[in-house]
Amino acid sequence: MTVVRKGGCLCGKVTFSVAGEPTRVGLCHCTDCRQESGSAFTYFGIWPAHAFLSEGTTAEHGGRRFCPSCGSRLFVCDEHEAEVKLGSLRDAPSGIVPTYELWIKRREPWLVALPDAEQFDEDRP
Numbered sequence: 001m002t003v004v005r006k007g008g009c010l011c012g013k014v015t016f017s018v019a020g021e022p023t024r025v026g027l028c029h030c031t032d033c034r035q036e037s038g039s040a041f042t043y044f045g046i047w048p049a050h051a052f053l054s055e056g057t058t059a060e061h062g063g064r065r066f067c068p069s070c071g072s073r074l075f076v077c078d079e080h081e082a083e084v085k086l087g088s089l090r091d092a093p094s095g096i097v098p099t100y101e102l103w104i105k106r107r108e109p110w111l112v113a114l115p116d117a118e119q120f121d122e123d124r125p
Contacts, residue, residue: 007089009072014056018047030103052082
């Protein structure tokens, strides 16, 4: 049976689902991710585009989709893949564990590296 995870924005006007397991999961500490999330990093999962479905009207800035009503940052999607902000999934904890960290040269010194996760100074090769 295929796992289907559901998520959405804070106000409920935008919802989405992803089917199956993500192809990869990471944390990103880059300046862009820090600024758009308002946090020290972004926690995201990547699914094939065909496994992703969204409903509701979103707005876009720099390819990133968000709810125009409540401002929740949700996903990036193109014809190949969907990158989902995993904090926007309904069920927490999700059990989805990051396998890599990006831009660790920007990681806050009080954050420790995730055990068993690949570490990249910048983007993945």
